[in-house]
Amino acid sequence: MTIRNIIFLGLILLGIVIAMVPENTTKPYKLTAEEMLVEVQGAAEMVSADDVAHWVISKDPSLQLIDVRSPDEFQTYHLEGAINIPLSVILKDEYQDMLDQGIKMNVLYSNGTINSHQAWMILRQLGFENNYVMQGGLNYWFDTIMNPQEPSVYSADEEFAKYDFRKAASSALGGGGAVALSAPAKTKADKPKIIRKKKKKAPAGGC
Secondary structure (H helix, E strand, C coil): CCHHHHHHHHHHHHHHHHHHHHHCCCCCCCCCHHHHHHHHHHCCCEECHHHHHHHHHCCCCCEEEEECCCHHHHHHCCCCCCEECCHHHCCCHHHHHHHCCCCCEEEEECCCCHHHHHHHHHHHHCCCCCEEEECCHHHHHHHHHHCCCCCCCCCCHHHHHHHHHHHHHHHHCCCCCCCCCCCCCCCCCCCCCCCCCCCCCCCCCCC
């Protein structure tokens, strides 16, 4: 999926979220529609499946995978270490401390990208930090990480490096592959920076 397609999809989802969320929550917005548009156009919320695979295999303690699909889909299959917060209940107060925090980097995923992107937009419009979306979702994960296709002989060295990493990742995660695991070929900058939230001050006065 190209950046242009991501932005186009994001604009559509932004309209859906703006139209639907007020009917489902009384939480005050912290970002305006205009501010959300700027963030959607930047596409900084997207992280690649290759990076997620690397973080999972290296057991990165700052990573928290959040599956926004239904409980039945989650039980059938989910990424290692993921927790299930379905999109339909993502605004419940019991999940707020997990979704609005400054300790871990939450990576949301669904089968594709639509539901996880909707979840991210809702959370971001409420001002929540440290939430990201796995590009392509599980469909792309299976196609590229678990079942990587060997590039043509005319492909760039970067593509072969990426393929070698994906074969090794597939092996480490329960698929095929049989090569030594190393960091994936980088296509973007460093891991997104986690924003530390300030601790809330205790109320003054006694009981």
